[in-house]
Amino acid sequence: MAAPRASAARGFDAAQVRRDFPILEQHINGRPLVYLDSAASSQRPLAVLRAVEYYETHIHANVHRGVHTLSQAATDAFEGARERARRFINARSTREIVFVRGTTEGINLVAQSFGRARLGKGDEILISALEHHANIVPWQMVCEQTGCTLKVAPINRRGEVELESLLGLLNARTRLVAVAHVSNALGTIVPVERIVQAAHSCGALVLIDGAQAVAHSPIDVRELGCDFYAFSGHKLYGPTGIGVLYGREELLAEMPPWQGGGEMIRTVSFERTTYNELPWKFEAGTPNISGAVGLAAAMDYLESLGLEALAAHERHLLTQATAAIERLPGIEIIGTAAHKAAVLSFTMRGCHPHDLGTILDSQGVAIRTGHHCAMPVMTFFDIPATARASFGCYNTEADVAALVAALEKAREVFS
Amino acid sequence: MDLKDLYRDVILDHNRQPRNFGVLTHPDAHADGHNPLCGDRLTVWLRLDGDRVADIRFEGKGCAISTASASLMTEAVKGKDRVAIQQLYERIHTLLTQPHVAASDASLGKLAALAGVSEFPARVKCATLCWHTLNAALEHSADAVSTE
Numbered sequence: 001m002a003a004p005r006a007s008a009a010r011g012f013d014a015a016q017v018r019r020d021f022p023i024l025e026q027h028i029n030g031r032p033l034v035y036l037d038s039a040a041s042s043q044r045p046l047a048v049l050r051a052v053e054y055y056e057t058h059i060h061a062n063v064h065r066g067v068h069t070l071s072q073a074a075t076d077a078f079e080g081a082r083e084r085a086r087r088f089i090n091a092r093s094t095r096e097i098v099f100v101r102g103t104t105e106g107i108n109l110v111a112q113s114f115g116r117a118r119l120g121k122g123d124e125i126l127i128s129a130l131e132h133h134a135n136i137v138p139w140q141m142v143c144e145q146t147g148c149t150l151k152v153a154p155i156n157r158r159g160e161v162e163l164e165s166l167l168g169l170l171n172a173r174t175r176l177v178a179v180a181h182v183s184n185a186l187g188t189i190v191p192v193e194r195i196v197q198a199a200h201s202c203g204a205l206v207l208i209d210g211a212q213a214v215a216h217s218p219i220d221v222r223e224l225g226c227d228f229y230a231f232s233g234h235k236l237y238g239p240t241g242i243g244v245l246y247g248r249e250e251l252l253a254e255m256p257p258w259q260g261g262g263e264m265i266r267t268v269s270f271e272r273t274t275y276n277e278l279p280w281k282f283e284a285g286t287p288n289i290s291g292a293v294g295l296a297a298a299m300d301y302l303e304s305l306g307l308e309a310l311a312a313h314e315r316h317l318l319t320q321a322t323a324a325i326e327r328l329p330g331i332e333i334i335g336t337a338a339h340k341a342a343v344l345s346f347t348m349r350g351c352h353p354h355d356l357g358t359i360l361d362s363q364g365v366a367i368r369t370g371h372h373c374a375m376p377v378m379t380f381f382d383i384p385a386t387a388r389a390s391f392g393c394y395n396t397e398a399d400v401a402a403l404v405a406a407l408e409k410a411r412e413v414f415s
Numbered sequence: 416m417d418l419k420d421l422y423r424d425v426i427l428d429h430n431r432q433p434r435n436f437g438v439l440t441h442p443d444a445h446a447d448g449h450n451p452l453c454g455d456r457l458t459v460w461l462r463l464d465g466d467r468v469a470d471i472r473f474e475g476k477g478c479a480i481s482t483a484s485a486s487l488m489t490e491a492v493k494g495k496d497r498v499a500i501q502q503l504y505e506r507i508h509t510l511l512t513q514p515h516v517a518a519s520d521a522s523l524g525k526l527a528a529l530a531g532v533s534e535f536p537a538r539v540k541c542a543t544l545c546w547h548t549l550n551a552a553l554e555h556s557a558d559a560v561s562t563e
């Protein structure tokens with residue numbers, strides 16, 4: 001392994017970036033922390049922590065419901081964050097940006113609002129076999145509620161969605177296609193552009209689960225042409241408990257609210273309630289205001305790094321880590337798609353992923369082990385679990401070296 | 416945190432070569448256990464002689480801690496009656512969660528090799544899955560038990 005350098009990707013200095021993340025300065029079990037679990041949740045840079053702190057110490061009040069100065073300032077901060085998010089994914093209007101708790105809530109919103117109101121017996125929802133449980137279970141619930149049917153497009157041994165099969169499953173009964181942009185368990189980048197085109201030509205809508213995509217490459221929802229796009233702040237160097245559901249305005253306007261309460265109404269009487277306009281129609285109750293502020297700061301931060309440069313840096317780390325790990329005896333990489341992003345899932349012969357996770361942790365290396373909320377993927381590969389290393393803007397070649405050294409340690413223990 | 420304390424030679428040995436591993440034909444009772452968090456699965460079969468476990472076997476897929484714990488358990492409970500097994504389980508539980516209380520418990524024999532698990536709270540469930548499953552089998556419950 002080469003001596004740690006900043007990065008081979010020009011214009012991206014991960015060692016410098018690392019200094020923006022105070023949490024990474026600590027030691028775990030006597031070793032410098034090597035954080036390789038950003039796919040589960042990424043760490044937050046100082047810029048995000050400070051934006052949230054400033055909001056909490058200078059601005060906080062409830063939004064949209066006061067004439068006092070702080071209430072106005074908090075409303076401006078919250079709605080400013082919405083505009084920031086609009087720009088981040090290039091939506092047409094802030095009316096298309098619904099703040100939610102995260103990807104899971106965004107998908108459930110579409111399932112319960114669009115799905116429950118518009119789907120029925122004979123209708124089909126199409127997903128793929130590599131989905132996170134968050135993009136499976138909400139649709140199963142809608143199927144139970146409405147009598148519509150869930151179809152699943154298969155994946156191949158490399159962990160790629162079988163595009164031909166998926167296209168073959170599309171038909172006039174297909175009302176909605178819901179697919180991940182990037183698989184969290186395998187790293188596969190799904191060709192969502194092709195899927196959007198084909199689905200639209202069948203008259204079906206498309207929801208993209210962008211949880212694993214937004215932090216790794218620029219997203220342009222207009223270019224993708226998708227109807228819904230959901231993502232989480234905490235995988236984007238932002239806070240937990242905040243995320244975005246993008247929906248095309250024409251669709252959101254026609255969809256019924258899914259939760260009732262304050263914020264989402266215009267007038268309430270016991271005879272008749274009228275709903276607020278977009279996007280507030282879908283935001284019942286006091287929202288996560290500081291979360292939105294932190295998310296906006298995270299988007300500023302990511303764009304200041306340069307998403308293209310970041311993507312190149314992570315590609316470099318993934319290539320390097322893949323090559324280094326493949327050389328170790330007994331390692332099998334799970335997910336070998338031609339196009340992958342920042343996720344490296346693997347197993348080691350003779351050492352259960354759970355044991356691997358403990359041994360790596362003892363070396364200060366944080367990885368995720370388990371089924372990654374994608375049990376059907378584990379079943380497909382006939383394994384109970386994998387070990388998964390995932391990369392973010394602060395990871396360096398030294399982290400890859402530490403991962404490899406820790407894996408060698410595991411082999412030593414289990415030899 | 417010392418890895419050697421968790422992965423003691425006894426543990427590694429019982430993981431590599433689990434004892435009493437494989438199906439028990441004509442069992443009097445059996446139960447399935449599952450730890451959804453890590454995907455560990457385990458089946459325990461028993462042959463009973465009155466109140467006593469005359470024979471016990473297990474099969475499953477799991478991490479080293481869960482496999483070794485099950486293997487050690489089968490050796491330890493064979494020939495014991497329900498009351499003795501229940502007392503043993505309580506001592507194991509203390510060993511896994513309050514190691515200082517259990518330190519002087521010499522009666523645990525080889526099972527004492529599990530002491531290191533207490534330093535790794537995330538792994539305690541791996542070591543107890545087999546005991547919960549044994550318990551379910553003893554209660555003649557055919558239902559799958561879960562540690563979640």
Ligand SMILES: Cc1ncc(COP(=O)(O)O)c(C=O)c1O
Binds near residue numbers: 182209
């Ligand atoms: C692909 C994918 N979809 C959905 C989710 C759910 O995201 P959240 O838990 O933030 O709602 C995740 C998070 O693990 C994910 O990786």
